[in-house]
Amino acid sequence: MNKEIYEVRKKIVLEFISDKNYRPMKLKEMCTMLGVPRREREELKQVLDQLISEGEAAMDDKGRYKAADEDVLTGTFIGNTKGFSFVHVEGMADDFYIAGENTKNALHGDEVVIQKIAEEKSGRRSEAVVVKVLKRANEMVVGVFEKSKNYGFVVPDNQKIARDIFIDKQNTMGAVNGHKVVVQVLDFGNSRKNPEGKVVEILGHVNDPGVDILSVVRAYHLPEQFPEDVMAQVAEIPDTVLPEEYEGRKDIRNWQTVTIDGEEAKDLDDAVTLKKRADGHYILGVHIADVTHYVREHSPLDKEALRRGTSVYLTDRVIPMIPHKLSNGICSLNAGTDRLALSCIMELDGQGTIVNHEIAKTVIHVDRRMSYTAVKQILEDKNPEVMEAYKELVPMFEMMAEAAAALRQKRKSRGGIDFDFPESKIILDKRGRAVDVKPYERNSATKIIEDFMLAANETIAEDFFWQDKPFLYRTHETPDADRIHKLTVFLKNFGYYLKLKSGEVHPKEFQKLLGKIEGTPEEAMISRLVLRAMMRAKYTTENTGHFGLAVKFYTHFTSPIRRYPDLQIHRIIKEQLDGQLTEKREEHYRKILPAVATETSQAERRADEAEREVDKMKKVEYMAGHLGEVHEGVISGITNWGMYVELPNTCEGMIRLQNMNDYYIFDENKYELRGEMDRQTFRLGQKVKIYIADADKAARTVDFYLADDVEYFQQS
Template sequence: MDDLKREILSLFEADSKYTLKAIYKALKVKAKDEKRMVRDAIRQLLEEGQLIRDGKGYYHSAESSNLVAGTIEFSRRGTIAFVTTDQGQEIAVPVEFTSSAMHGDKVLIEIVGKWRNLPMGKVTRVLKRGKEKIVGVFEVRRTRGFVIPDDPKIIYDFYVPIECINGAKPHQRVIARITKWPRKGKDPEACIETVLGNVDDPKTDVPAVMAKYDLTDRFPDEVLAELEQLPDDVRQEDIDGRMDLRDEIVFTIDGEDAKDFDDAVSIKKLPKGKYLLGVHIADVSHYVKENTALDKEAYRRGTSVYLLDTVVPMLPFKLSNNLCSLMEDKDRLTFTVEMIIDEEGRVLDFDVAPSVIRSKKRLTYTIVNRLLEGDQTIERALGKQITDSLKMMHELSLILRQARQKRGAITDIEGGEVEVVMDDKGQVVDIVPRKRGPAEILIEEFMIRANETVAEIFHNAGLPFVYRVHEEPDPETILQLKEYVEALGLKVKFPKTMHPSILQKVLELVRDHPLRSSVEKLMVRSMKRAMYSFTNIGHFGLASYAYTHFTSPIRRYPDLVVHRLLKLYLRQGNRFTEKQIEIYSKLLPKIAQHCSKRERIADEAEWDLLAMKKVEYISRHMDKIFDAVVTNVTRFGLFVEIPDKLISGLVHISTLDDYYFYDERKNILVGERTGRIFKIGDTLKVRVLRADKIAGEIDFELVGEEERVDKRVSRK
């Protein structure tokens, strides 16, 4: 089909337009089956936006016109949309130019001008709808039923005909199938298929998020049939020819609730202060073969999705939680990277090979952190061999971390992660910021070094590969960060050529600052998103010239692909054939792009659920007074954060006790009568005014003695 599509596109190099009959004639197609294949190819080219069909039935090449195709995504407030083309170009589309397009649709747009520093476009046609179903709340307005989408990026409410209500009641969360798309002057329509429950019931949150992002924990029948053919345990025939490490002191270190263990570690001390570090990764590629139903489904999913206590796995549990999981005291197939590392953190030599291990212990971060903090009870329980290994690993992890800091890597971003504590009814009891201890840092350093080692093999060989890349930030976003840091009273020189070491210096300056998490968030926003790429442009945040994802093949498809490439490379004597280079040069860019998209969807699903849970928690504490810090000042109010919970919200300017004007240069709000000033870093006492669980939004109001004094002064 790809060859036929290329042949059709080549016709337009000679002529600007063709009818369908003219295309048949040019291709010398006469048979019915051949004509059907041509029509299928044209249909795909239309969906991809490479061909355009005008009102007179003529087909044109998109390249020869002022039209481009891409996926449209609306902002959360629905006031602007952006279209991203397959080539990565971004075009702004004001909402009045979006026609009947919805968030996630594939659209054809005409470039009509400029919007800030981007081209501005206008939707001329919807090529392919992005959604078949919506998730939302059923409401009744003047006897007419509507589904109001959970996703604020969907700017339409959907009318539900009475015969399609299917027993839903107002204020219930539902899943509905779209039956009619938006048209000029008419609402789109939908038919309710599933009633999840009352909107306030926490049990509806996970199913709603899964439905919103089209996630499922069920696998197709053909995948389950293939799964039945796999062994229940490792066989001797699987072990033959592998590096046998079953007698080595190898163990896993993961979170308390982890079920899939895809990495294990080992260490030995060598003469002259050197270390032999072993990183052993589950060999998923031994069981999941290319182009099988298992492989195709894993590719479609792209990644596992972690929705608090629910996992939507990339692979069925037989593989992810058993056969590929590096369980304690079980023989497991692995891919091992052994590295000789000196006292400066340099890798002097390495070996990569398929292997077999038997984990001696399933350790948790909590246990290892207690050991490294000097807990003698843990030390006695683990025994001398594992204890000595862990202390040696801690020693090496500090060396590796210091080496990364010297080259300028950003090492101190905590990530703003929280732990959501729930009761047996699924209701949120507490939100607790998650701190990384030495155990988490230890594993992070070892995995980074293994990933770099594997990436450097392919980078140095100049062979097709899937890299994990991270572009340099845009100067405009760095300027925002600079202004924010200066507003905190901190002085940092930002050179014209940005290096990650500058950002690391900022993190060190705000280490004990109450606004540390806000600085981290802004820093993350100022940097571009890390993604998968066929082209190696390096990893800015890690200050690494070659990086990949090799260490989590149970939950990430790119890691599985990297394992296959590595096996092929080793099996063929550290080379690829010309044919393989040609094949992978076409295939890997598509895999990288698809997996980057799937990762983004997974992140958004996880963020959505977390936002809901934060609102759920705060809704149960509406009368409680919280200490909050001003994280940003805008002309419409103050953004604040409760540091103990990492919960953010808005104090709207209309709720303040005076008329406030916004000083853009100083980024402050100033009261007209009282002269009171609000600035970034101020500590305030706030109470919840509004909490919208569906939108994930929280509004606060100021409370406390200070505010009451201001009100008395203004009255006098």
């Protein structure tokens, strides 16, 4: 269904269900009324589903469609251990409060329909009730098995699933106390009855090595093994480029070419080249692995890659989007081998403006596999041994630093926001236990690659936008006005201001703010609050620009080994280059791309959440080995139940109000805690000395005391 036909049908359906004489109908009845043939029934359902997601239509508890009441909304259920819950509606700044008796039988992550019953007032959130669960997120649940005499129950790992799952004696699969298990939910229960399920897999004992991360893999439904038909297809793919595959490609094997990645990276999907002409212009080549040459559309490999959506990088393993034979082999731009690529070759002037470009199918030959560390040692440290080892490449790296600086300055001048949060690297021992957590910061080499990849992504997006071809874009919406208002109120307490125009903010204002707070105690905290005020980037078929980068055109082109959207647009680009993007093929892409955008955005979110969950778990495990130690940290968050403190290694813990030797009052306007007795005040960004008191790996929490309060609590 092309876009024009889809919009016409959407309009017809919306008018039909909005008619004053319309009564709610199920899909089959609606098809009869509208004269929709059986073969087109699924297309009508897609239109109705889209109308529901856009808030134009709703489904009642009997599965009948109707026009949406403005107080009836669709959102994601957010569970809570305290009984009450929230529902997040996409595009709305604040979540809806759901009282415990109004949750129906929804569990965390479910897609639900809610009915608003009370407006926001006096600082309280709008309140709603769950009307219907549209889509279950927890048909399988991971947790710890506890055995009773005639039955068992499972305590979910995800504490936002606040109800234990009852397991009948015949459905325990022989699990014993402390086993980590996967449960299939058979009955989601109700307000008076717990969910019921059966054990379908025993992962091992909760303390067995590797079971903790395996539990996250299962909880997020991350597929570990590739299906047999996928591996059969992979077995037929050659390990080297065949002679006939060079035909029809630009041969640039004689260009000085390098990859620059982390030391441990094995899936190298981007390589770079740079030359400088006599007129001062740079010729920058960004060469990306031609994965689609091996992952053909509709093949088992392609279907599985779309299902996975993205590679997932956990602390002790990578769950790849495509099998290792491809990701680390023929698709990886390994040094000393010929490889097929899709290249974006850009001409830059001295100010970082891209004045010309070429997109081409190429064959390349990488000269050296460089690490970020080695390039940093050349450019920043001027390490003589490293410079000697790569002496033939040093001039190109120095030119790369110049060109990247020009691109970065160009991006800065238009308002691109550059968040520089310290990342962390978690070191595990042979048993998989966390033994160290180190901050991992960007350097000149990582910034060079970032700048070059951003330039290629922007160039490709603009090229195909003006060609008016079906495409996938990476878009980032302007922040919600309510979020910006709350942020501006908060910033005033620190003496910072955001300039607004008609209630909206330009990304350059954020850039100016980040410049002002650089090096201040509150830098990390304000940076995080700015990030939270923004919308989440996603994949879309419509180009609406990227707010954070302050660009009108942006896509993801540079990582087809680990991201499906990149692989998808490579297919479109190559068909266009080969003159095969016919009207029929354009129609095909217009039909499939909306679903690809939605599915890959969801897969990205799932991967991000799983990665964060494992990192949090392993950081808590590391901190458990350092109980009783005193460290200095920075207050990273303040609430009415305590304050969070972040240590230099990026581990975070909480000092709870009940664990402080004074009665503190939380000032929500200034985000401060003020003591009643000694009048001491704690503010965001303030340095404090803490004592590591406890670490609960199951709850993912670390408890700190103020170092000065430890003696008082030990005596009491």
